[in-house]
Amino acid sequence: MATTYALPDFIADLDRITRDESSPHVITEKVEPLLGRLIRNPAALPAEYRTRGPGGGRGRYMLHRTPRFNITAVVWAPGDVAAAHNHDTWGVIGVIENRIEETRYRVTPDTPGHARLEVMRVMRHEPGAISRLVPGDEVHRMHNPTSHDTVEIHVYGKDLVGLERKTWSEDGAEKRLVTSKYLNC
Numbered sequence: 001m002a003t004t005y006a007l008p009d010f011i012a013d014l015d016r017i018t019r020d021e022s023s024p025h026v027i028t029e030k031v032e033p034l035l036g037r038l039i040r041n042p043a044a045l046p047a048e049y050r051t052r053g054p055g056g057g058r059g060r061y062m063l064h065r066t067p068r069f070n071i072t073a074v075v076w077a078p079g080d081v082a083a084a085h086n087h088d089t090w091g092v093i094g095v096i097e098n099r100i101e102e103t104r105y106r107v108t109p110d111t112p113g114h115a116r117l118e119v120m121r122v123m124r125h126e127p128g129a130i131s132r133l134v135p136g137d138e139v140h141r142m143h144n145p146t147s148h149d150t151v152e153i154h155v156y157g158k159d160l161v162g163l164e165r166k167t168w169s170e171d172g173a174e175k176r177l178v179t180s181k182y183l184n185c
């Protein structure tokens with residue numbers, strides 16, 4: 001039953017899927033309905049992972065970490081924004097509580113250190129919504145425009161620590177986004 005699908009079931013399915021498949025499109029297509037089942041189970045994410053981080057900032061919690069995928073929880077405080085950034089891997093994001101606004105961009109390199117960012121679409125995800133990140137469509141900005149915390153589960157195909165990622169300001173100025181600290185957005 002959908003309500004009994006829990007984190008260990010999701011981990012076992014991800015383990016199998018990422019062992020059998022290598023295409024980010026196929027993997028994220030298969031993971032999408034499973035993450036949907038997981039986030040419909042109210043007990044899937046304990047309360048300790050639904051709170052903000054130290055100082056009231058973004059909550060980031062590692063739920064499962066392996067070489068082929070990792071599963072984390074993210075809590076966005078009201079007004080919290082992650083500027084446009086890439087991931088360098090596939091991703092599947094599910095909203096558990098409240099809403100998130102996600103803007104997807106097409107990025108065209110311009111001059112060194114600068115790119116042209118075109119908004120492809122702006123999505124407002126409600127609880128139960130799933131968002132997939134695949135090569136060619138994985139640059140996004142995240143924003144919690146509400147007055148409540150937003151809780152999500154993120155799944156990525158690589159460990160994001162130390163990856164050569166990028167972030168862009170509104171005017172297209174590019175910065176490296178590489179850190180030894182775990183970033184799961």
Ligand SMILES: [Fe+2]
Nearest residue numbers: 085087140185
């Ligand atoms: Fe992200």
